[in-house]
Amino acid sequence: MAGTVILGAQWGDEGKGKITDLMADRMDLVARFAGGNNAGHTVVCGDDEFKLHLMPCGILYPHITTVIGNGVVINPRVLLEEMDGLQSRGISCANLKISCNAHLVMPYHLAFDQIGEQSLGSAKLGTTHRGIGPAYADKADRMGMRVQDLLDEKIFKAKLEVSLERKNAVLTKAFGQDPFSVEEILTEYMAYAERLAPHIEDTSLLIHDALRDGRKVLFEGAQGTLLDLDHGTYPFVTSSSPTIGGVFTGTGVGPRDIEKIIGVAKAYVTRVGYGPFPTEQENEIGETMGARGVEFGTTTGRKRRCGWLDMVLLRYAVRVNSLTGIALTKLDVLSAFDRIKVCVGYSFQGKIFHELPPHQTIFHKCEPQYLELAGWNDDISEVTERDDLPEAARRYVEFVEQGAGVPVEMISVGPKRTQTIIKREEYRRPLEEGPYLYREDFEPPAGGVRD
Numbered sequence: 001m002a003g004t005v006i007l008g009a010q011w012g013d014e015g016k017g018k019i020t021d022l023m024a025d026r027m028d029l030v031a032r033f034a035g036g037n038n039a040g041h042t043v044v045c046g047d048d049e050f051k052l053h054l055m056p057c058g059i060l061y062p063h064i065t066t067v068i069g070n071g072v073v074i075n076p077r078v079l080l081e082e083m084d085g086l087q088s089r090g091i092s093c094a095n096l097k098i099s100c101n102a103h104l105v106m107p108y109h110l111a112f113d114q115i116g117e118q119s120l121g122s123a124k125l126g127t128t129h130r131g132i133g134p135a136y137a138d139k140a141d142r143m144g145m146r147v148q149d150l151l152d153e154k155i156f157k158a159k160l161e162v163s164l165e166r167k168n169a170v171l172t173k174a175f176g177q178d179p180f181s182v183e184e185i186l187t188e189y190m191a192y193a194e195r196l197a198p199h200i201e202d203t204s205l206l207i208h209d210a211l212r213d214g215r216k217v218l219f220e221g222a223q224g225t226l227l228d229l230d231h232g233t234y235p236f237v238t239s240s241s242p243t244i245g246g247v248f249t250g251t252g253v254g255p256r257d258i259e260k261i262i263g264v265a266k267a268y269v270t271r272v273g274y275g276p277f278p279t280e281q282e283n284e285i286g287e288t289m290g291a292r293g294v295e296f297g298t299t300t301g302r303k304r305r306c307g308w309l310d311m312v313l314l315r316y317a318v319r320v321n322s323l324t325g326i327a328l329t330k331l332d333v334l335s336a337f338d339r340i341k342v343c344v345g346y347s348f349q350g351k352i353f354h355e356l357p358p359h360q361t362i363f364h365k366c367e368p369q370y371l372e373l374a375g376w377n378d379d380i381s382e383v384t385e386r387d388d389l390p391e392a393a394r395r396y397v398e399f400v401e402q403g404a405g406v407p408v409e410m411i412s413v414g415p416k417r418t419q420t421i422i423k424r425e426e427y428r429r430p431l432e433e434g435p436y437l438y439r440e441d442f443e444p445p446a447g448g449v450r451d
């Protein structure tokens, strides 16, 4: 059992990229299990900032095998652009493995994402317009194009023809749009195939073998628990399973392969896109959180909605993911406030809910019940020991721990690797400043290999 999972405990953008990068140091393999390039994971190494959309954050370490699992939907154009971008910055993508069973995002998926949002009008979801929903819909409809189809032009063409017959009929007849051409897509995707072919593998077997050999595997989540297709705030969700179940279906390992499940949660809450958000602060408080936390979407640049921490939702995330611990991020952002509110229940028509209400209407209309805690105001962005936090900040963390029922194993106080409070002895490498990137003179840690 050497598997560790990092997943989002809120509505995405919790800082999974930073935490994955931090933990990847002592891993041998890092695998993404869900989502597509709707994700945007930021990693700051020294003066370098990386924004990764499809690529697992482990790519920044040369000793790591990086896997894009079968649960991910891949836009090959975006993936290749990301690989080129990384390679131009000196980062090798030679260790990237792509699941042969992952599904492809096709040009018509982007068109249908746009159409879907337009036709919903004011009820739209606020998707990232990356074709994610339509790609997963085709997968469930058994109409999807898979990565392995890239390896056989005849099969790819035959499947594409069947798919486009249906898609083009809807596009032209129902929406008056131009049809897609089989030949154009075929030419485009066969060019991608040539470049991606060396990376395509049975990644379930690869991960299995790594675990069997006692190597350490990290499963990197995208999105967050409340965006989960089943467990999130449906229909204002994404179309995959960012919760723990997605690890198993999205990579092909089993529950006994997992030892630790870390939920990443901000010390407050943000959300991009539409949908209910009981603790949202559409006022100066939310503006301050947004400004201090630089809350703009990594993928779309949209302003993130901000609000107080919601312990009902955090407890829910602990429960549905069976979390073993929490990584609490952006605690530094709360230094702006004299008093800090935390939601501990909802009230609706005289009834108090301590759990996520079973009916969406209640969740939409409920009034959050807050506890108010003391703030600290001090700059905590350089604190590296929990004991050195101001007393009020320590109390806040303890409050979260107590409420969630699992330990806060990491506290993040800034975007950089060094701005983290962790049990140092757990880490192979001191958290000194500076990129841990591909270099000619790089010596991999014990057990690692150079490519």
Ligand code: GDP
Pocket: 008, 012, 013, 014, 015, 016, 017, 018, 039, 040, 041, 042, 043, 044, 292, 293, 297, 298, 329, 330, 331, 332, 333, 412, 413, 414, 415
């Ligand atoms: P992800 O999608 O969960 O990986 O999160 P994003 O990268 O989309 O958004 C998190 C943002 O917060 C990024 O810009 C990070 O650099 C930044 N960040 C992460 N942790 C901290 C922290 O503790 N404090 C501050 N101020 N910023 C942080």
Ligand code: IMO
Pocket: 008, 011, 012, 013, 014, 035, 038, 039, 040, 041, 125, 126, 127, 128, 129, 130, 131, 132, 133, 221, 222, 223, 224, 227, 236, 237, 238, 239, 272, 273, 274, 298
């Ligand atoms: P990371 O991995 C935040 C949101 C979108 C929209 C909804 C559906 O960076 O945390 P989609 O394009 O998936 O069909 O959009 O889901 N969403 C995210 N919000 N972080 C993300 O990823 C997200 N991925 C999707 O804003 O509300």
Ligand code: MG
Pocket: 012, 013, 014, 039, 040, 041, 042, 298, 299
């Ligand atoms: Mg993000």
